[in-house]
Amino acid sequence: MRIRRPNRVDLICVAVGFAAVTAGVFVARASAAPSVAPLLLLGALFAFAEHEGVVVGERTGISASFMVTMAAVVVFRAEHSLLGPMLVGAIGGAAYLPHFRPFDWRKLVFNVGNYALASLCAALAFAAVPHSTSSFVPTLLVVSIPSAVVNSVIDVVLVTAVVSASTGSSLRGSFREMAPTYLHVYPFAVLGVFMGRLYLEIGAASVLLFIVPILIARHTFQTYVDLKQAHEATIRILIRALEAKDAYTAGHAERVAMFALYIGSELNLSPARQERLRLAALMHDVGKLIVPNHLLNKPGRLTAEEYARVRRHEHVSMELLTRIDFLAPVAPSASSEHSRFRPVSDDRGQPIEPHIVAVADAFDAMTSTRSYRRALTQQVAFDELRKNAGRQFHPRCVDALITAIERRGEHYGAGYEDGTGEWATPPPDAGTGSAGLGDLLPEPAPRLASGGVA
Structure with a gap:
């Protein structure tokens, strides 16, 4: 029988x-033993709250x-017992039934340990904060803030460690992704x-009063998750519409994202800004739904009239995104006017x-x-990006994109494409340009580095 070597998880x-x-x-040696009744009641409530939790990611939840x-x-x-809260967390973690069906000893051990610690x-x-034994509720609410912060920090740090180990993602990235949930x-x-x-x-009669806020919490968290899923569904519908019109445009949007x-990761943007950035990248070309395919895929140079028609997609993209509440903040990303670098306002x-x-x-x-x-x-x-940095590009x-790609050891472009598509006329090695390049009549027009109708 082959014995599996333990991994990082x-x-x-x-x-x-x-x-x-x-x-x-x-702790058992240093503090008083907890009363059995509140220990069992609160432990059962902890387990109930966990069962009423909501999954907010592939591997994490909130309750x-x-x-x-x-x-x-x-x-x-009030009993001067540090062991009591610890055992409540351990009981709640141990009584989470989904980890018993099928039995997952790692999740069971981790949850018990995490909640207890x-x-x-x-x-x-x-206990370290003055007045923590006060019976005056407003005082308790104030002095409990450090306790609440410590509890959430320990929880998110430990969860981040195991999620990072199981997914291969960086500790910093996992932490920045999960911390806002708390x-x-x-x-x-x-x-x-x-x-x-x-x-x-x-x-003990007050225990019944815990049920309502636990259920309210579940409803609140579920509403948050449902809203995010609705947003994702909207994005998927628009991407599918792009794909039905032009498979390249849809694939292009996903790669740009x-x-x-x-x-965004290299620039240390917050998770919220990175999510907004992802949406902006996915939707920046949505206005191309109104552009005829024969213009998007024209082999030769666009005429001035064709160029103006293609450029209308920016206005349409901004108009559409502005009318969708959760996409409105990313509307400027669909406009070349907003995206062109200006050193004066850097x-x-x-x-x-x-x-x-x-x-x-x-x-x-x-x-x-x-x-x-x-x-x-x-x-x-x-080289094109570097040449135009400070003029066209930020x-x-x-620097961030080049650094990120080189650090990952990834390669794109000629010789590394997954597929080049099916073209009625084989594309030339060097093209005459497109609306994205800006090299159109009337001359002279600057040759920019965007490389196509992108």
């Missing part, structure tokens, strides 16, 4: 579980168990402090997203085969 889960057991042994943790911190602070650290932070639980952390104080006042996120209150999309758009256009020209090599595309965006 196994080691992290075991380490978290071991740390929780070790901490539990020390109102944070509220139960804060209630436990308040309840067991996060709850313990929250209890320690709460902002949604802070109102329920405040409510947990209030509920904990209510338990101390009226006893990928390159734009490369740049980084002075101007959003960088349109500049990012412009660079990503140009790179993909140059490294893709179109009807008017075969794909350029990656090095030629890099220099930081150019």
Whole structure:
């Protein structure tokens, strides 16, 4: 029988579980034993909250168990017991049934350890703050803030470590992606402090009052997830419409989105801005739905009239995006007017997203085969971007894209294309230009580096 060697995920889960057991042994010796009744009741509520959680990503979820943790911190602070909150978290993690069907020991060990350690650290932070034994609720709400922050930080750090190990993503990227999700639980952390104080006042009868906020929390989180899914569905519909019209345009939009996120990551944009950037890149060419295919794929030079007709897609893109509420903020990225770099206003209150999309758009256009020209090599595309940095393109965006691609060891352009498409007339190695290049009559017109109708 071949024994599988433990991987990074196994080691992290075991380490978290071991740390929780070790901490539990020390805490049991140093603090008072918790009362059994609140321990069992709050542990059961924690488990219930976990079962009412909502999945917000491929590997993470969010629930109102944070509220139960804060209630436990308040309840067991009155007993001077650090072990109580820790055991509440451990019970809640151990009683999560989906990890038993099928049995997944890693998730079970990790959740028990994670919740126990996060709850313990929250209890320690709460005990260290003056007036944490006050019976005055407003005071409790204020002094509980450090505890709530500590609890969420420990949780997100540990979850980030295991998600990064299991997906191969960077720790920083995983942390920046998940951290904003925890902002949604802070109102329920405040409510947990209030509920904990209510338990101390009226006893076990208050447990029934926990059910309503847990269900409200679930509804709130589910509404948030449903809204994001609705947004994604809207994007998919528009992308499919582009694909039905011109498969290249749809594939181009998806590649531009990928390159734009490369740049956004290099520039350390927040997860919220990166999501907005992704939408901007996907939708920057949506106005091409009104452009006839024979113009998009014309092998030769466009006439001035044809050029003007193709350029109308920018206005249509902006108009369409502006009318869709969640896409309105990214509308400027569809306009060459907003995306063209102007050194005078560099980084002075101007959003960088349109500049990012412009660079990503140009790179993909140059490294893709179109009807008017075969794909350029990656090095030629890099040279064109560098040559036009500071004039047409934002220099930081150019440097960021080149750095990101080289760090990943990826190659695009001539010799690395997945497919060159089917063309009635084989594209020439060097083309006469297109609307994206700007080399149209009347002459002279500057040759820009965007490489095509991109």
